[in-house]
Amino acid sequence: xxxxxxxxxxxxxxxxxxxxxxxxxxxxxxxxxxxxxxxxxxxxxxxxxxxxxxxxxxxxxxxxxxxxxxxxxxxxxxxxxxxxxxxxxxxxxxxxxxxxxxxxxxxxxxxxxxxxxxxxxxxxxxxxxxxxxxxxxxxxxxxxxxxxxxxxxxxxxxxxxxxxxxxxxxxxxxxxxxxxxxxxxxxxxxxxxxxxxxxxxxxxxxxxxxxxxxxxxxxxxxxx
Numbered sequence: 001x002x003x004x005x006x007x008x009x010x011x012x013x014x015x016x017x018x019x020x021x022x023x024x025x026x027x028x029x030x031x032x033x034x035x036x037x038x039x040x041x042x043x044x045x046x047x048x049x050x051x052x053x054x055x056x057x058x059x060x061x062x063x064x065x066x067x068x069x070x071x072x073x074x075x076x077x078x079x080x081x082x083x084x085x086x087x088x089x090x091x092x093x094x095x096x097x098x099x100x101x102x103x104x105x106x107x108x109x110x111x112x113x114x115x116x117x118x119x120x121x122x123x124x125x126x127x128x129x130x131x132x133x134x135x136x137x138x139x140x141x142x143x144x145x146x147x148x149x150x151x152x153x154x155x156x157x158x159x160x161x162x163x164x165x166x167x168x169x170x171x172x173x174x175x176x177x178x179x180x181x182x183x184x185x186x187x188x189x190x191x192x193x194x195x196x197x198x199x200x201x202x203x204x205x206x207x208x209x210x211x212x213x214x215x216x217x218x219x220x221x222x223x224x
Contacts (some may be wrong), residue, residue: 045144046142046143046144046149047139047142049144049149049177050136050139050142050144050149050151050175050177051136051137051139051142052180053175053177053180053181053182054133054134054136054137054139054175054182055133055137056180056181056182057130057133057181057182057201057204058130058133058134060084060181060204060205061083061084061205061206061207062081062082062083062084062087062203062204062205062206062207062208062209062210063081063082063201063202063203063204063205063207064079064080064081064082064201064202064203064207065078065079065080065081065082065129065199065200065201065202066078066079066199066200066202067079067197067198067199067200068197068198068199069195069196069197070194070195070196070197071163071192071193071194071195072192072193072194073193074094074095075094075095076092076093076094076095077092077093077095078090078091078092078093078199079091081207081208081210082129082130082207082210083207083208083209083210086104086105086106086128087103087104087105087106087209087210087211088103088104088128088129088210089101089102089103089104089210090102102120103117103210103212103213105210105211105212108212109121110212110213112213116214117213117214131160132160132161132185133182134160135153135156135157135158135160135161136151136153136157136175136182137157138153138154138155138156138157139151139152139153139157140152140153140154147176147177147178148174148175148176148177149174149175149176149177150172150173150174151172151173151174151175152170152171152172152173153170153171153172153173153187154167154168154169154170154171155167157171158170158171158189161187161189161197162187162189162191162192162195162197163192163195164191164192164195165189165191166191169189169191170189171187171188171189172187172188172189173185173186173187173188174186174187181201181204181205182201183200183201183202183204184198184199184200184201185197185198185199185200185201186198186199
């Protein structure tokens with residue numbers, strides 16, 4: 001997989017969306033009456049709620065995430081923790097391949113190897129997961145279905161979400177929002193080989209902070 005695609009996958013982090021909730025049916029008291037039509041929030045209200053949740057995720061102190069990225073026939077599983085301002089602990093694993101665990105704090109990146117943790121410089125730079133939620137700030141066509149929202153992203157936002165997207169690309173997705181946070185997200189674009197990203201976020205605002213890993217112990221000196 002090209003380095004650019006891998007880097008964008010990390011930036012994109014991110015898993016599966018929950019189904020849309022059912023509409024609420026109201027009944028009149030007293031004499032029988034037909035069921036009221038399912039409630040639908042006005043488009044402006046739905047968009048405001050969704051965009052507000054995406055903005056809140058950009059300012060969250062941290063969260064844990066678990067997701068899957070599929071590009072063509074390649075499938076990458078991602079799990080980890082993000083904490084502000086620039087701390088990321090993640091494990092990446094292509095299906096059928098070994099896991100890659102690394103920690104990034106500012107400009108420093110550490111990777112776990114067979115002999116423990118070590119600082120690395122050649123590894124692709126990790127992306128800021130908040131970029132995903134920033135890209136959602138340009139979402140259009142937002143519609144609410146219970147606690148879930150459907151949306152579309154084009155232009156620069158699409159390019160931030162999907163490797164190889166162009167100005168003409170369209171990314172469509174669904175997000176589940178609860179408590180003012182984006183709890184889960186799924187989006188897809190047919191461009192290129194086809195990309196689908198899905199992830200869930202937990203412990204939003206309460207995840208333990210990411211810390212630098214302990215340096216591996218120095219090897220013992222050979223016996224005299």
